[in-house]
Amino acid sequence: DTGVSQNPRHKITKRGQNVTFRCDPISEHNRLYWYRQTLGQGPEFLTYFQNEAQLEKSRLLSDRFSAERPKGSFSTLEIQRTEQGDSAMYLCASSHYEQGDYGYTFGSGTRLTVV
Amino acid sequence: EDQVTQSPEALRLQEGESSSLNCSYTVSGLRGLFWYRQDPGKGPEFLFTLYSAGEEKEKERLKATLTKKESFLHITAPKPEDSATYLCAVQLGSSNTGKLIFGQGTTLQVKP
Numbered sequence: 001d002t003g004v005s006q007n008p009r010h011k012i013t014k015r016g017q018n019v020t021f022r023c024d025p026i027s028e029h030n031r032l033y034w035y036r037q038t039l040g041q042g043p044e045f046l047t048y049f050q051n052e053a054q055l056e057k058s059r060l061l062s063d064r065f066s067a068e069r070p071k072g073s074f075s076t077l078e079i080q081r082t083e084q085g086d087s088a089m090y091l092c093a094s095s096h097y098e099q100g101d102y103g104y105t106f107g108s109g110t111r112l113t114v115v
Numbered sequence: 116e117d118q119v120t121q122s123p124e125a126l127r128l129q130e131g132e133s134s135s136l137n138c139s140y141t142v143s144g145l146r147g148l149f150w151y152r153q154d155p156g157k158g159p160e161f162l163f164t165l166y167s168a169g170e171e172k173e174k175e176r177l178k179a180t181l182t183k184k185e186s187f188l189h190i191t192a193p194k195p196e197d198s199a200t201y202l203c204a205v206q207l208g209s210s211n212t213g214k215l216i217f218g219q220g221t222t223l224q225v226k227p
Contacts, residue, residue, distance in 0.1 A: 004158070031212075031213055033213070033214070040124075040219065040220075041219050041220070042119075042121075042202050042204070042217030042218050042219050042220050043159065043202075043215075043217050044217070045214050045215065045216070048212045048213070048214060050212075055212060056212050056214060091158050091159075093158070095213060102161065102164075103149055103151070103161030103162075103164060104159075104161065104213070104215075105161070106151075106158030106159050106160070107158050108156070108157050108158050109157075109158050
């Protein structure tokens with residue numbers, strides 16, 4: 001088990017372009033989360049999947065953001081028409097049922113820079 | 116509004132100098148309080164979960180405690196490798212999704 005894998009690690013894009021990030025969770029984890037973290041701040045919740053169902057979305061997830069988790073395996077987060085304010089670290093995390101005593105396992109994140 | 120606030124924002128210690136980090140929370144109901152450690156350029160790493168006031172958990176030089184309004188992360192005789200950002204997060208009692216509300220973190224630097 002190699003943990004939660006996120007790709008790419010870094011992405012630089014021009015304002016107005018679309019970007020897509022991928023997250024591969026730990027295989028037996030059925031819960032998957034996306035968070036966004038800006039410099040000097042804690043992570044902010046974006047969305048949650050249980051298996052393939054997207055069960056909760058933050059109001060931070062505007063119409064330009066979409067996330068999928070086909071077949072309950074890997075997940076993608078797409079940002080359309082990127083803006084400079086989208087520059088942040090995008091973190092994926094997974095867990096098995098409720099995290100209880102074990103918390104989430106986070107990936108190393110994808111750092112997005114919009115120029 | 117549910118809120119988590121950590122203090123101080125930054126803390127510099129000499130190796131061996133014990134201290135505490137604070138996490139205060141104002142939430143409608145608490146399901147669990149979590150501590151994570153984050154190294155630069157990496158995702159947070161789980162440390163502890165606390166569920167009820169009076170609970171304590173320890174791991175090496177770290178001890179986490181919980182009251183009804185705040186949690187403390189006590190660091191005893193820290194070493195330079197303890198340098199990191201420490202994040203506190205709460206899961207609301209009304210949430211069964213595991214969603215966490217994080218504080219802004221305390222960045223700890225331990226000098227040799």
